[in-house]
Amino acid sequence: MKNLLYKPLLVLGCWFLTITGGIAQNKANKLKSAPTDIFLLIGQSNMAGVGPIESLDTVALKNAYLFNDKGEWEEVRNTELEGTNRYSSVKKPSKQRLSPGYTFAKKIAFYTNRKIGIVSNARGGTTVSWWQKGYTGENDFDLYEEAVAKAKAALAATPGSKIKGIIWHQGEGDNSKTSSVHYLQRLKKLVTDLRTDLGDSNIPFIAGEVGKWNNRGLGVNPKIRLVKDSIPYADYVSSDGLTSINLAKNDPHFDTYSQRVLGGRYADKAFELIYKEKPSGATLFNEIDFKGCSVLLIPGDYTATDIESMGINAKEISSLKVDKGYKIQLFSENLKKEILSADKDQASLNEIDLPSIIRVTKTKSPKKK
Helix, strand or coil: CHHHHHHHHHHHHHHHHHHHHHHHHHHHHHHHCCCCEEEEEEECHHHHCCECCCHHHHCCCCCEEEECCCCCEEECCCCCCCCCCCCCCCCCCCCCCECCHHHHHHHHHHHHCCCEEEEECCCCCCCCHHHCCCCCCCCCCCHHHHHHHHHHHHHHCCCCCEEEEEEEECCHHHCCHHHHCCHHHHHHHHHHHHHHHCCCCCCCEEEECCCCHHHCCCCCHHHHCCHHHHCCCEEEECCCCCCECCHHHCCCCECHHHHHHHHHHHHHHHHHHCCCCCCCCEEEEEEHHHEEEEEEECCEEEEHHHHHHHCCCHHHCCEEEECCCEEEEEEECCCCEEEEEECCCECCCCCCCCCCEEEEEECCCCCCC
């Protein structure tokens, strides 16, 4: 009788060990892929994402993770239909398209070589008042409470992680003369409350200007530019050169290329403000005289596709700035032909060939005698 019971018990024991061992291994794998540096991305529609998503934007990113609606981390990527705000607990029913979150995650992970976590919880069509702690007005979507809850859930799911920064893009809803007057005061209170409730009074905060075409942003952008001097551990990124998804209709939303550029600018600023390293190298512009969309490149080799994924079509490079101590080279035909070499600014690049490789290098410092 003992022998008859032994085999089923042995099989059951092996099955139990296999299952529990698999669960433990799965948990260990999740911890290995968990981020250490978490960023909270909040704001209105441009942070939620309206720009069309192209194939370049659907590639899964290395060392960058998105907090999903199951309370778990997954690779940062856009689907063909929805962007990085798709798991927002306060999003509008419409599809969440391309936002700055994707390029931000890509570039800051590249800069730092750290595991980056993105918690995106934006909602379109909101004002800064609606984001205030305890707001109970007509448009109460619990924006503040949901943002804090989502950030805390991400921290709880990731032992050893830290909120490294808050990335904010909002302001179109407060661009009028009457609203913009109170914008900075309300933004300061929002940042103070977020820092308090997230348990760190020094969490860096980075805001972004709204679009400037057709004289947009004249009310709120000057207030946004004051955050650096008005809020501790805060700064802003410019929207210079960014373009509308539909200029004819004066649409306030950034197009695909501009969303990519904006995300890169947030990463450039975060690297400087949070990690205390200012990215340097060369900056490309798609208009002459250093105007239009711009992309900063640190030393390395970049293909035309790489440049496009950052927000500039390589065939539209029209001027460039080179930081002191750096050099940029443009090659065609897979490094066989150099079409440009510069260690200083070039205000106008007329009818250059389409580069296949763009190389940025740090020049050797002259030896001291």
